[in-house]
Amino acid sequence: MSLNEAPKFVRADGPDKVTGSGRYTADMNMTGQLVAKFRYADVAHARVTKIDVSAAKATPGVLAVLTAADVPDLRYSPVVPDRTLFVKDVVRFEGEIVAAVAAVNAATAQAAVDSIVFEYDGLPVVTDLEAALADGSPIVHEGWESYGVSGDTVQRPNVASFSSIEKGDIRAGLAAADHVITSRYVADASHALPIEPRAVLAQWEGNKVTIWTSTQVPFDARNGVCETLQMPSSRVRIIVPHLGGGFGGKCGFHFEAHIAALARASKRPVKLVFSRREEFLAPDRRREGMIVDITTGVTNDGTITAREGWIAIDNGAYTADAAFFPQLAAMHVAGPYVSPNVFVESSLVYTNHQPSGSVRAPTAPQACWALESHTDEIARTIGMDPVDFRRKNTVDEGLEGPAAQVYGEIGLRRCLETAVANSAYGSQLPENEAVGVAVGWWPSFPGPSGAYIKVDADGSGQIITGAQECGTGSVMTLRYLAAEELGMEPEDFELVYQDTSAAPYDTGATGSQTLLNNGRAVIEGAREVAAQLRDVAADQLEAAAGDIVLADGFAHVSGSPDRNVSIVELAGIAAEGEMLIGKGSGTPPDYPTVSATCVGDQGVAGWAGPQFSCHAVRVRLDRDTGVVRVLEISAAHDSGTIINPIAAHGQVEGGITMGIGQALSEGTVYGDDAKQRNAGLLEYKLQTAADAPLVTTEFIEIPDPNAGPRGAKGLAEAPNVPTAAAIANAVAQLIGEPVRQLPMTPERVWAVSEGSSS
């Protein structure tokens, strides 16, 4: 369906957002509210010798000062519990919190923060991934063996989580090849960078706390507070006002417990609003730097015989949610290609950098960039057209992927053909322009999710959902699903969302899962209400409930549209009796099991609802300076059935633009002291409106029977996966060899082109 033919899905939260009346967390204020400020370690690796907050506590206007001594002594984080709320004995990255202050205003809070005495003995910093893995490297977490990791997690010195995927016989496969191509690619870390800096406001009433916070995952945030402050979930309520974007950066549990603890200690509401600089330095959710070594054996006719990979991922100082990254990165380095023999080893390496965490398709854009650059190297080596090479080797229906999952009907090859056909690939271009092509993939993430639906006496309804809207429009789409089940209009429904005490559990705006899982829950809840409506209508119309049809605001008897009663009337009748209340959750789709050998299995080798994509990107190179401009992008995506086309196109356009930034301008620069050097928007460069290329998107809609409503898969992360890779392949065509570092800054492009032309 083209966008022009699609129904217009106008967002329910849209008027709030275009008129300025919508409240984001930083817009909320309460009488008596205090301002929170943190004292950061500002050193990347050190042993603490002294923390003295007495001057801060004595500052007039300061009502609370907290350190590690003031909160329960425990380590948290899923899978690898290696984190504490405050610095205890050792600082492991610059953004760790030494102390938190609540004061009557910002200047007083800052003065108190500045008065805190923090002394330490510096320790050698761990910044280089390979050095961190070498014998004799300083250890970021002494005592890591005692942390008590969960599941099948495998750890080693300075390795928080190790995974490997093995299939067939890698040595025999490489020996059978006519050509063996080996490449190394190195990606810098980057940032999620939502435009809204995070904010938290906490207020206690008795022994209950309500926390308004800019989180993508309200239930995770609640669980983090419960775990670290040792409270039952019944006494912690998380409310998310409008959320100003996340991209994974606001996933996980961030600072809610610090602010709740400050509010409890000061007996006042306390509010935290981050500066942009703090937003760069403190959260444990940046996109991870990565080293990828990849070797592929091919025969002269372009058949892959074996693929071997070695991956080191920069975990940073703490593991956040990254324990599954090694296995996921391994899947992306092996890639959506058929190879009988696969062996990939992947390590999540501790350093003294800011922690990594799930940012939009974690590990995938970097790993895809490495793999797809390598793929073009293979094609060049054997003299084959790179698109033909992909036509020959990509996974398809009935074929087996790297972890030995056999796929049903999938659209990867159609994505490839469509994106290429809609691009200038193969046509005559100016000498400083080229089209690069890359394919990508990404899983869907089934999980538990719930919603309530009610229809009140006047016939208008509410969807009370645990789902979190981060901007994508997924929650907005739920109204359409409910309305369709009930024969009502989307506008008949109000959304009540982002309140952990009102709605049942949902994973949150993470893993592109909202429509996939909460859509199922809403449909199931709406079906309960539909059954209730049919029962009431059956009484009214003297028909069997099974013969009642709900459509266009009326219930009528099947085959007799004139025998009808309005839903408004039925709602009024029901309100006097059993009422119209539904609940839904539904059974999540299964995760396929795979037969490859998966050491350190984190459950991300078998993919439900696998999504596929291809981007073909036309770039122009300024050969004298290495500046690359992206002119046009042709994208094709298989994310199953598309339910909300305008939002889906918006996800692709936004993901692509993020991908362009990653490709060309976004990279964190670390000093030798392991501190960020470009923690600001002037030196960390996002793409601007002036840089926006022409984007053409087509969806290859193949309903997936083991995915979401109507066969929809996830979508929001997938568009971020192949863009940098496609740009890289265009640049490599223009300068004769790949740029092996990401981002491919003008200076890096220039340096490679100088090297290859001299």
Added chain:
Amino acid sequence: MSESATPQNFDLEVNGISYPISADQGKNLLSVIREDVGLTGTKEGCDDCECGACMVLLDGQPVNSCSYLAVQAQGRTVTTIEGVMQGEEMHALQRNLLDEGGVQCGFCTPGMIMSAHALLDRNSNPTPEDVKIGLSGNLCRCTGYAKILAAVEKTAAE
């Protein structure tokens, strides 16, 4: 310390209403609009003139209110996102942003609308390139800009 400084007393006209303000002379226009005037539609995204979320119109021209002293705005007219509605009707820019899908998280939206407003005020027939340059001081992380640019072009064409 600035906390003990004598505040500046002045009148500030925002969206056609004059507000008596008493604020430190170092306080930026953004903070005065959000805290003293009480309009929170104008957002703070970077405090650095780099993101455009704080964009307002000062005498009809776009200004990053994070980097402009409130005292300097006295005697001038300030327009914020709350002043864009025409009575109960949305401005065409607001309507078209919704219709075209140019709003996602919405945090950049108020600033984006103010920049677009200023652009269309000075150039009622902009080329696509004019629109891109006109919005180039407003960062959006969600949309990739395409639908925002389309909404502004559509508004110009109406």
Added chain:
Amino acid sequence: MSFTIAATVEEAVEAMANGARPIAGGTDLVVGARHGKSALPDDLVAIDRLAELAEIGPGPGGHRVGALVTHAQLMIDPFIVENYTALADAAALVGSPSTRNVGTLGGNVMNASPAMDTGAPLLVFGATARVAGPGGERTVPLDELWTGPGTTSAAANELLIALNLPMPSDRCGSAYVRLEYRRAMEIAVVGAAAGVTLAEDGTVASASVALSAVAPTIVAVAGTDALNGLALADAAATAAELASDQASPISDLRASDSYRRHCVGVMAKRAVDAACRRAAGESISVPVNRALGIGAA
């Protein structure tokens, strides 16, 4: 702590004599204070309402651009675009529409950043700064005004009131080009301005070139006599060599010294090329960066 709004230049100068710092748009001051570069001055005198400083018009020996003229004014002023095109090129590249609207030429000049965009064109045109102090006004050549990154030779009680630009000659053209990593919201990684006068035969009769972000201040390229008598391509190539040779760039987050040295030559070459073409009558719209596809899609 004080804040006064000056109604006349005399009032501004008097306030400055009492220790106040002048503030026009205030962007550099306010952002700088928040970044901890230097605290916001206790005493401020607002000069943004001095209409006489916001004019572009005839001046002694040429033309006068008031210190409060904004980048937004400069980039579209027909007289500037026609006669001092490089200055319009530079103004059009500064920041974003809002920073161009608030930011003034005077603020840019007195902030004395070596990466400022308008500095190189002003140097190429031989502009002088007119400053007013308690003892009256005086004229300062720009290469004497700029003494280092963020520092000038003007006294704390002297207010920049205008830039004086000598009359352009016949058959002259100018251009400013900078290296930018994205198409907006940039700061010059390196930049170059060129002013060229052509002889009857189309060769260069005289040329001047100045560079941004390759030295502690904006610098003029010495020895541009070497361009005289050369046709466009050779003149541009010679300018590139001179610029790269004379640059003394640093390595920082934005670029290494060697990349800057290379690129400033590229920018000088492109600036001379565009200036010569403009001098020959070709219409190249402002800014050159976008007109010639240095970043244009």
